[in-house]
Amino acid sequence: MNRTLGVVLIAAFAAVGCVERAPELTAAEREQLGTHVTREAPQPQHALDVQFENGIRLIGYDVDVESVTPGQPFTVSWYWRVDRRLEGGWQAFTHLADGRGENRINQDSEGVVRQLYPPSRWREGDFIRDEQRMTIPTDWNSDRVVFYLGLWNGPHRLTVSSGPNDGENRVRAASLPVATAPSAQAAPPAERPQTPPPSLRADHAGTAIAVDGRTDEAAWGSAPASSAFVNTLNGAAADVRATAKMLWDDTNLYVAVDVADTDVRHALTARDAHLWEQDDAVELMLDPDGDGRNYFELQVSPAAVVFDTRYDSRRVPGPIGHADWNAAIEARTSVRGTANDATPDEGYTVELALPWASLLDAQGQPLTAPAAGSTFRMNLYVMDAFQGGSRSAGWSPTLESDFHVPARFGRVTFAAPPANVVAAGPGAAVDLPRLQLPARALRQLQGRVRPTPAGLEDVRAAQRSGVMHP
Ligand SMILES: [Ca+2]
Ligand SMILES: [Ca+2]
Numbered sequence: 001m002n003r004t005l006g007v008v009l010i011a012a013f014a015a016v017g018c019v020e021r022a023p024e025l026t027a028a029e030r031e032q033l034g035t036h037v038t039r040e041a042p043q044p045q046h047a048l049d050v051q052f053e054n055g056i057r058l059i060g061y062d063v064d065v066e067s068v069t070p071g072q073p074f075t076v077s078w079y080w081r082v083d084r085r086l087e088g089g090w091q092a093f094t095h096l097a098d099g100r101g102e103n104r105i106n107q108d109s110e111g112v113v114r115q116l117y118p119p120s121r122w123r124e125g126d127f128i129r130d131e132q133r134m135t136i137p138t139d140w141n142s143d144r145v146v147f148y149l150g151l152w153n154g155p156h157r158l159t160v161s162s163g164p165n166d167g168e169n170r171v172r173a174a175s176l177p178v179a180t181a182p183s184a185q186a187a188p189p190a191e192r193p194q195t196p197p198p199s200l201r202a203d204h205a206g207t208a209i210a211v212d213g214r215t216d217e218a219a220w221g222s223a224p225a226s227s228a229f230v231n232t233l234n235g236a237a238a239d240v241r242a243t244a245k246m247l248w249d250d251t252n253l254y255v256a257v258d259v260a261d262t263d264v265r266h267a268l269t270a271r272d273a274h275l276w277e278q279d280d281a282v283e284l285m286l287d288p289d290g291d292g293r294n295y296f297e298l299q300v301s302p303a304a305v306v307f308d309t310r311y312d313s314r315r316v317p318g319p320i321g322h323a324d325w326n327a328a329i330e331a332r333t334s335v336r337g338t339a340n341d342a343t344p345d346e347g348y349t350v351e352l353a354l355p356w357a358s359l360l361d362a363q364g365q366p367l368t369a370p371a372a373g374s375t376f377r378m379n380l381y382v383m384d385a386f387q388g389g390s391r392s393a394g395w396s397p398t399l400e401s402d403f404h405v406p407a408r409f410g411r412v413t414f415a416a417p418p419a420n421v422v423a424a425g426p427g428a429a430v431d432l433p434r435l436q437l438p439a440r441a442l443r444q445l446q447g448r449v450r451p452t453p454a455g456l457e458d459v460r461a462a463q464r465s466g467v468m469h470p
């Protein structure tokens with residue numbers, strides 16, 4: 001018989017205070033968890049021998065049906081064994097795919113373990129019975145349901161070291177027959193209604209952007225802000241509040257992300273440190289030509305530490321892409337508060353400049369600045385670490401437990417230079433206020449007044465005096 005959870009919890013949670021991570025469960029939560037967490041090895045109906053890196057194993061499952069009937073609930077209990085405590089905000093995912101391998105349903109947060117005791121809280125020596133009650137829809141048009149399991153923390157999945165998997169760190173944990181053969185007359189599964197990915201206009205920077213973590217340049221002030229970041233699984237309002245702005249010029253893409261965060265945390269200092277495992281970080285994913293291949297991922301912590309990598313295709317190469325790729329990124333931050341202490345903070349801002357030339361096309365050639373009016377596919381995310389856990393949000397909801405969904409990236413359109421920037425010689429741009437033109441000519445150039453002979457004369461005078469080069 002399992003020891004009571006009380007004993008387990010004394011072992012598992014009393015120590016938590018010492019490592020200052022997961023907060024204590026309430027008595028009600030302990031009651032709900034019941035015998036889902038034990039210290040004694042279970043005997044699953046179906047044994048599995050799956051190893052993840054960092055000492056997490058999936059050792060088997062029970063299921064209460066021989067075959068799955070669409071529309072009727074069934075229960076699967078996955079058994080996890082924890083050989084070592086996991087750092088970072090890991091969560092478990094469960095994907096239900098049809099016989100063709102097409103993902104139909106995510107059941108990531110179903111069950112008491114998923115709700116109360118995620119992998120980021122699992123303790124060394126735990127055996128966890130992760131019970132999930134699920135139903136496949138009546139339009140399930142396949143004779144199989146295949147269960148893919150794994151652990152994710154936003155941008156990355158925990159590496160599957162051994163055991164059946166799909167090459168993208170999803171364990172092929174089980175496959176069950178579907179009781180009712182699909183009817184020949186059955187309608188094909190309806191497209192899940194999806195809101196289109198959001199759009200954002202990136203204004204031309206006009207004048208130089210000082211990358212200093214402060215968005216006090218005029219161009220930032222007038223640039224449109226993104227829609228508020230949302231829960232990436234379903235597009236609902238997120239617990240993490242963040243918005244972004246973007247600017248561009250011939251040399252760089254500029255991104256500013258503003259994050260409200262009452263507990264700003266950062267510890268890592270090295271380039272390409274795994275920020276997502278323990279620090280706060282903002283993340284940019286960027287697929288310039290929008291084909292879902294050759295895309296880039298950049299993370300910046302409140303300490304302006306950068307992790308960057310690129311992928312040939314979705315999550316390939318795994319698990320973290322070509323991390324040896326280093327963009328010539330310039331990133332600075334400003335923190336509103338004092339990081340890494342108990343005093344409540346307000347948040348932080350990341351300001352970065354990413355040279356177009358750091359981005360590579362499919363042939364490995366550096367990009368040049370996009371044409372005005374063109375669109376790149378991008379997404380933005382925030383990973384919020386806090387005392388006892390972590391959470392995340394994103395600009396465009398990917399609608400699955402994965403950030404690597406280029407098809408769901410938002411659209412960023414590069415607006416033409418504003419009217420108050422005029423070309424002054426080949427390739428150069430001059431901000432008019434610096435020209436000290438007569439005010440009437442300036443207004444005229446900015447399109448605020450109709451040209452008048454006198455105004456035109458002012459412009460001509462300015463040209464003659466050499467302060468302006470047509
Ligand atoms: Ca600035
Ligand atoms: Ca935080």
Ligand SMILES: [Ca+2]
Nearest residue numbers: 308323325326
């Ligand atoms: Ca890198």
